[in-house]
Structure formats: structure tokens, C-alpha cells
Amino acid sequence: MKKNLLFVAVMAIVLLFTNEITAQKFAKLDKSPMDAAAYPASYKESNKLVKIVYSRPQLKGRTVEKLAPSGKVWRTGANEAAEITFYKDVVFGGKAVKAGSYTLFTIPNDNEWTVILSTAKNVWGSYFYKESEDVVRVKGVVSKSEESIEAFSIAFNGEGNNANMYFGFGNVVVTVPVKG
Structure with a gap:
């Protein structure tokens, strides 16, 4: 009994003077936090047509052209390239696409953006x-x-199964139709 009381007393002192036992290092909030968008947008809707996971850079006094240069392949967000998942076969921007997950890249231009679905996986940026x-x-x-x-x-x-996907940044809005 005395051994048990001594053990409890020592453990209480250790816990009192240190937080190393339960301390955990968590990363600070990312400057371009990850987000997701889906259609239908309701989180209660389990029969989704499409979902996209991406990071959200902020202008912070910069121009869209600075962050997404015209005529160059862009990761469509920040950090990892955006990943888009179609839960059924769709017509994306007028072209047939099989259900599955793809990396989404874009090439910004003044009057239209080229929107690219790629088989690349686990891609940071658009460097590769x-x-x-x-x-x-x-x-x-x-x-x-x-x-x-x-x-x-x-x-x-x-x-229904017909939606438009919108990219918005600065004063630019890009629209691509998605039909299920």
C-alpha cells in the first residue's frame, strides 16, 4: 500500500511540474489554408457529383498576374496542386471525363483560362x-x-446534375460547366 501511495505521489509531482508528457507540437495556421468545394454543396448530401480540394492563396496587395502568371501553367491555388474528384462520369467543359480523381492545373489568360485535368498525383505546385x-x-x-x-x-x-464550377481571384471569375 505504501509503495502505491509513493508511486501516486511521485507521479502527481511529475505531472505538476512538467507538461512534456501531454505536450504536442501543432503546426500554425497555414498562410494559404486548405479548403474544399463540392456540388451539391450540402455536407449532408452524400451523392456528390464533384469535389475539389485546394489551398487558398491571398492577394495581400499583390495582383492575380503575380500569383497566377498569364500563359504559364498554375497549380490552381497554393501549395499542393488542386485535386478534383468526379464521383460519376461527367462532361467537363464539353469533354467526357471518367469518374475518378485528377490533379487540376490552369493556364490563365485575359479572355479565357485553359483548365487541365491531369493524371499526376501528389503534386506540389506545378513545377513538375x-x-x-x-x-x-x-x-x-x-x-x-x-x-x-x-x-x-x-x-x-x-x-440537378448540371453545375458550373467557378474560380474567383481578384476581379477575375472563370466558369467551367460540369454535367453529370
Whole structure:
């Protein structure tokens, strides 16, 4: 009994004077946090058509052109290249695409963006992009937003199995139709 009481007393002192036993190092919030967008957007909806996971760079006084240079392949966000999953076969920007997961790249331009689905997996940035891994390339229509969009954003809007995917950044909005 005395041994048990001595053990409990020693453990209490150790716990009192140290937090190393339970301390855990957690990363600080990323400057370009990861986010996801899906259609249908309701988290209660389990029968999704599409979901995209991406990181959200912020302008912070910079231009869209600085972060997503015109005419160059962009990872479509920050950090890892965006990953898009289609849960059923779709027509993406007018082209047939099989259900599955793809890496999403874009090539920004003034009047249209080229939107690329690639077979590449686990890609950081667009540094190792290979055109030979393209599944499809489609054109995204560019329009202007009245209000500046500080953090790169992706959203979906639609009805039934027909949706539009929107990229928004600065005063640029790019639209690509997705039909299930």
C-alpha cells in the first residue's frame, strides 16, 4: 500500500511540474489554408457529383498576374496542386471525363483560362507538370467580379446534375460547366 501511495505521489509531482508528457507540437495556421468545394454543396448530401480540394492563396496587395502568371501553367491555388474528384462520369467543359480523381492545373489568360485535368498525383505546385499526363484541356470563360476576391476561391452552382464550377481571384471569375 505504501509503495502505491509513493508511486501516486511521485507521479502527481511529475505531472505538476512538467507538461512534456501531454505536450504536442501543432503546426500554425497555414498562410494559404486548405479548403474544399463540392456540388451539391450540402455536407449532408452524400451523392456528390464533384469535389475539389485546394489551398487558398491571398492577394495581400499583390495582383492575380503575380500569383497566377498569364500563359504559364498554375497549380490552381497554393501549395499542393488542386485535386478534383468526379464521383460519376461527367462532361467537363464539353469533354467526357471518367469518374475518378485528377490533379487540376490552369493556364490563365485575359479572355479565357485553359483548365487541365491531369493524371499526376501528389503534386506540389506545378513545377513538375507534364503535358503528357493531361486527360483533357478545356476552356474556362473569363468574366469580371464587381468586388475584389482577396482569397482564391472555388465554388459550384447548379441544378440537378448540371453545375458550373467557378474560380474567383481578384476581379477575375472563370466558369467551367460540369454535367453529370
